Amino acid sequence: MDAKFTMMGNIKSNIxxxxxxxxxxxxxxxxxxxxxxxxxxxxxxxxxxxxxxPDMLQTLIATSLPLACVSNTLNKPSPL
Structure with missing residues (x-):
């Protein structure tokens, strides 16, 4: 039994x-x-x-607004 144990020990050390x-x-x-x-x-x-x-979301939200309008300081805002 000791021979098998030492043989396994030698195999493990060689690995x-x-x-x-x-x-x-x-x-x-x-x-x-x-x-x-x-x-x-x-x-x-x-x-x-x-x-x-954040920039992508802001652009996406700004371009997808259904109530967008063009505003001019001289005239009233007019819907698109």
Whole structure:
């Protein structure tokens, strides 16, 4: 029984030293760079939406008013 346990211990220790472990360690910095870049992109897109949404809503509301009229300071406002 001790031989099986030590054999499993050797197998586990060899897994962490193999090529899979090397590739995993080498890819970790790329993963973190990708994650930070994604967070920065998401933050910037949110800021763009927050900056343009009030103007877009104001334009949408102003152009969709059914009772729009043309006003002149000399004349009375006349409906369109």
């Amino acid at each position: 962490y030293k193999g090529p899979w472990a090397k590739s995993m360690i080498q890819s970790l910095p790329l993963y973190f760079i990708h994650r930070v870049a994604h967070q920065m992109f998401s933050h910037r897109m949110l800021k763009v939406v927050q900056a343009t949404l």
